[in-house]
Amino acid sequence: MNKEGSIVIDGAVAQPTVFDYESLSNVDARYQIVDVSQSVANREGDAVRLKGLLERVQPVPGADYLGLHSSSDDFHASIPLSAVQDRGFLIYRVEGQPLSARQGGPFRFFIPDHAACQAHEIDECANVKFVDRIELTIGKGFDNRPTDEEDHARLHEKS
Ligand SMILES: Nc1nc2c(c(=O)[nH]1)N[C@H]1C(S)=C(S)[C@@H](COP(=O)(O)O)O[C@H]1N2
Ligand SMILES: [Mo]
Numbered sequence: 001m002n003k004e005g006s007i008v009i010d011g012a013v014a015q016p017t018v019f020d021y022e023s024l025s026n027v028d029a030r031y032q033i034v035d036v037s038q039s040v041a042n043r044e045g046d047a048v049r050l051k052g053l054l055e056r057v058q059p060v061p062g063a064d065y066l067g068l069h070s071s072s073d074d075f076h077a078s079i080p081l082s083a084v085q086d087r088g089f090l091i092y093r094v095e096g097q098p099l100s101a102r103q104g105g106p107f108r109f110f111i112p113d114h115a116a117c118q119a120h121e122i123d124e125c126a127n128v129k130f131v132d133r134i135e136l137t138i139g140k141g142f143d144n145r146p147t148d149e150e151d152h153a154r155l156h157e158k159s
Contacts, residue, residue, distance in 0.1 A: 104129030
């Protein structure tokens with residue numbers, strides 16, 4: 001278990017790294033997105049691009065899937081890295097404060113232009129809230145996103 005307010009990026013990487021609010025704020029400015037609402041409707045806050053995080057952890061050759069883990073509600077997605085490495089980002093700050101749980105915080109993965117839930121591997125369900133671990137894998141990893149409408153509806157009843 002991570003201590004509250006941190007996220008680890010590990011798995012098939014050369015430099016497993018733990019990030020928190022402070023270290024995410026300190027990621028190079030070219031990877032910061034100030035005010036995601038400029039590019040995604042109905043989303044607020046500041047984010048750091050996945051690309052900047054990957055540069056830090058250095059995926060090993062062959063790492064081709066990204067595992068997004070939320071241990072707090074046991075929700076997990078594994079998505080092709082190539083589809084998100086240039087556009088995915090991690091929202092971590094709203095108005096100078098950590099992202100609240102209501103907003104999916106402290107860390108929330110986000111993919112602009114995602115498909116509807118269950119439509120595709122890159123779907124709205126892959127916008128994992130409360131992410132506390134991002135795991136690079138060689139081949140697809142663990143994924144328990146809902147696979148049918150009933151499971152999906154049940155998930156939405158909970159949150
Ligand atoms: N940890 C976690 N992330 C999650 C989910 C969840 O149940 N747990 N639901 C997914 C689904 S099905 C959807 S549609 C979106 C909803 O995000 P929102 O509440 O910010 O609109 O979050 C996704 N991320
Ligand atoms: Mo959903």
